[in-house]
Structures are given as C-alpha cells and as structure tokens.
Amino acid sequence: MPFFTPLDDNERRPGRIALGVEYDGSRYCGWQRLSHAPSVQETLEKALSKVASTPITVHCSGRTDSGVHAVRQVVHFDTSVGRSRKAWRMGGNVNLPPDIGIHWAVPVPDDFHARFSAIARRYRYMIINQPFRPVMERHNATWCREPLNVADMQAAAAHLVGELDFSAFRAAGCQSRSPRRHVHFIEVSRHGQLVMIDIQANAFLHHMVRNIAGTLMAIGRGEKPVEWIIELMRGGDRTRSSATAAATGLHFVDVIYPPRYELPREPLGPGLVAHLGEWTGERPLPDCPMVRSRLARAEAEGAEEARAAGKLSEKEAIRLASVAREAERLSREHEQAIPAAQNESSR
DSSP states (O other): OOTTOOOOSSOOEEEEEEEEEEEOGGGSSBSSOOSSSOOHHHHHHHHHHHHHTSOOOOEESSOOBTTOEEEEEEEEEEEEEEEOHHIIIIIHHHTSOTTEEEEEEEEOOTTOOTTTTOOEEEEEEEEEESSSOOSTTTTTSEEEOSOOOHHHHHHHHGGGOEEEEOGGGOOTTOOOSOOEEEEEEEEEEEETTEEEEEEEESOOOTTHHHHHHHHHHHHHTTSSOTTHHHHHHHHTOGGGSOOOOOGGGEEEEEEEOOGGGOOOOOBOSOGGGGGGOOBTTOSOOOOOHHHHHHHHHHHHHHHHHHHHTTSSOHHHHHHHHHHHHHHHHHHHHHHHHHHHHHHHHTO
16 A cells, blocks of 8 residues: 555445554553553553444554554454544544554454564664753653764674574563574664664564663673673573663564555654665565464465455465465474574583
8 A cells, every 4th residue: 555545435344454553652651551550552442442432452563661662563453343444543543642643544354463463573772872961852762971882782783683592681570481582683873873773573572672772782882892792692691781771762663464464564763764764574584484484374364265255276275275384384393493402502
C-alpha cells in the first residue's frame, strides 16, 4: 500500500485487523496493561472499543518497558463488528491522547499474529552527545556529556552479531526460557551530536538493548577497552556489565513479517534520523533455520487458503506444505543442537 493512499470508507469488514501504532512512552508504565498505572495497551484498547462500540483486546509484536517509545509497534485484534480502515485509524486517533497514534489499519488473515508471526524486531537507541543537557530532545534521547568514540563502540558491537548467548545483557527478572538470540546486525553511527545504536534480532531479552547500550557507552567513553565485551559474553554474568541505559533513548522502530501478510511499509523512525531515508523491511534477512521456517510456514498457510478458494492447485498446495514441514524440521533440529553445542563449548 503506497504511503499516501487515500482511505476507502466503503469497505467495512469484521475479522482480524492489524494496526501500526506509534507512541511516546514517557508517561506510561510500558506497553502491558497494569492495574496500578497507565499503559499503552489499556489506552489503545479503550479508544478502539469506542470505535467498535464493544470491548476490544489487542495483542502486540513486542512489549516495551516503562518510558520506552515506539514508532512502529504492530498489534492485532479480532472483531465481529464491520468497520473500514478509515474508521479504525481516524476514529481510533480521535479517541487517543496526543502521545499515541495509529498509522494504519489493515485486515489480515486469521493465522496472522502480531507476536508469533514476526521474524525480526528492530530498535534504535538515541544518544545526544554534547557537554550541555538537551532541551528539545530530552524526552526521546539519552544525554551523554563525555565524548563518545563511535569507532570503538562499533568495534565492540561487532562481537554481538550472530546467534549467541546474551546472559550478560539479560535482566534478572527476564522470563525467557533461553538466553540465546540471533542478532542480525548492530551498527553505531554518529550524525552531528547524535549517536545512534541500531540493532535488529529475531527477538530480545528483557532489558537486552538497554544493557548493550550502557556497555557500549562505557566503551565509547574510554572507561573499558573494546575487548571487554568479549569477556562479558564469555562470562555470561550480568553483574559485570555496565548499568542499564535510560529508557528515554530507546525506540522500537520496526517489526518484520513474511511478505504474504502485505503490511504497509513506512519510513523508519524516530524523527531525529528521518534524513537517513530508510524504510521498513529494507534490510535483507539472514539465511538461517528460524527465518526459513517462518517464511515457509507463512507461504504454506497462504497456499492452503488459495487452494480452498480455488486459486491454487491441490498439487502445488501440497508441495508448499511439504516445504514448510521440512523447514520446521530443520528449525527444530537446530534448536535441539544448541544445548549440545553449549555443553561442548563449556568444557
């Protein structure tokens, strides 16, 4: 869907709807609904429930912590009420506060899930690097008064790329079953007084990006050598790495899905780096078992829908389903091999 496509108010359909949501997390306890503090999820659900005239429950692509921002949070919900894309977007925005906005609304297949269908997620950590405190950027960037050596930060960050054990950057309260994550890329760049840490992975541990940012900033200030990050990764001890960087500078900027779902593309944020001109999903994904499995599964599900609608031969649908099963098998074998590899490397 082109960026400036006019919204059609005539097509009103129930079912599963996906939204692209932006928010300033400064005054929220995070994404997840809580009883004791305002959350993005609760605020969004109340706005959409007014549009639907019935309660709406949303599911997100990735939960953000208190004070963390998002410029492309993808959510989905199910509704029996027929509303147009225009109604969901404009009606939702009318009922939302100024610090939360809906970018787009599109119908999606029933097998789409904002969290479980995602292949990759991307964050950008923004640092204002100057000797005096920022004013205009105080709510969406972290301030570092000491000069940062971006070359050293990038050299250290290079050791984090790949499928690795990130226990050294995992919060104590992290509930993930495994500390392993596949970091697709991590780049540190300077744009005047702005320093940006740009990182994409299949998923992230609790506080993982902020803990990495705090460690890279310590290296950039010259407090630790580049090689320190190798020691941290080998040791797997969170208490040895730097303090968690402030939530203020963290932005959830992209989540990538199989092409079959045809979610709208849009410029990557935040606005501080809009001049870079990059759009969502432009980077190629790594060729790895998890990515191959997710893509093949999505293609097979789409083929089954097309076969049921008479748009695809049964033979082709069976072939694609076989490809998906093989990709799933390889992915499971890869996951089962990880503990053995970990035990071998620890000897």
